Amino acid sequence: MRAMLTGFQRMGCVVDDASVTTINGPIGRMRKDLRRWLLMTADGRGDAP
Numbered sequence: 001m002r003a004m005l006t007g008f009q010r011m012g013c014v015v016d017d018a019s020v021t022t023i024n025g026p027i028g029r030m031r032k033d034l035r036r037w038l039l040m041t042a043d044g045r046g047d048a049p
Helices: 002-011 027-042
Strands: none
Touching: none
16 A cells, blocks of 8 residues: 555655555454544544544
């Protein structure tokens, strides 16, 4: 993923100082955390947990 991020930065798709969080774990846990983050962001309550 880090190699892909570097490529996206070179293409100008991601700014160089973007905040990036790497996650790893069981797929169910990651999906749950993603859903919570998306809902939190949609509500305008802040950044990812």
